[in-house]
């Protein structure tokens with residue numbers, strides 16, 4: 001089966017983007033894993049599938065698959081790549097686009113300078129809705145935030161839990177470059193208290209408007225940037241009284257600018273999106 005694709009990235013978080021309006025896309029998890037494989041396939045953190053809208057009042061639907069082949073609810077960097085893709089492909093002439101995702105409608109907007117701003121919706125802050133199983137844990141409050149003690153390899157790690165449609169566990173570290181991202185990230189990702197697994201963020205507060213962030217992503221491992229992770233980290237930092245909106249989030253792949261006016265308000269994310277190359281792949285039918 002031949003599939004046309006566009007290779008893209010948002011601050012180094014890389015994607016294979018597929019137009020499912022003009023070609024039929026229905027792949028198995030094993031085929032998604034093959035596409036994501038950096039040696040046997042194309043290579044990507046996530047795959048993004050652009051579809052016709054299903055509901056009223058929206059322009060498109062977009063679906064997100066992690067490198068491990070699992071479909072997930074939201075992808076912030078992917079939303080920006082999506083806007084650049086549908087614009088470059090002439091699938092829309094709109095600058096502000098309403099797009100359905102598994103976790104609801106988001107509104108990305110192409111700015112005059114080529115950056116893309118996405119209304120990522122309001123964060124979900126009730127632990128059970130993240131979902132996070134807080135049963136039996138003694139939390140502690142820090143300003144407006146609730147911190148939970150997570151047993152990670154016998155060490156207690158205090159985390160904030162935030163959903164941007166997808167689940168995030170955010171911890172504050174002294175030095176993000178020295179943080180145990182690759183050793184602790186996988187343990188947090190698959191911790192039993194996260195029934196849907198979780199994206200693990202490690203945030204260093206530089207000042208009240210600047211942080212360094214590394215994220216060990218659910219289903220992908222450490223990525224160069226995580227858009228929803230940047231949103232979740234800023235929400236947690238503002239609730240902990242450590243940050244003031246807007247916040248520049250420095251990731252290994254670039255800077256994402258996040259603004260949040262407080263509970264119940266949408267998180268606004270601004271950042272880049274780049275198309276790297278077009279291609280076509282012959283997908284094995286049996287994997």
Ligand SMILES: N[C@H](CCC[C@H](N)C(=O)O)C(=O)O
Pocket residue numbers: 013045046064066072073074075076077078166167199217218219220223225226227228229
């Ligand atoms: N790994 C994430 C999906 C991709 C999110 C990330 N790439 C972003 O830019 O938000 C999850 O399983 O929830």
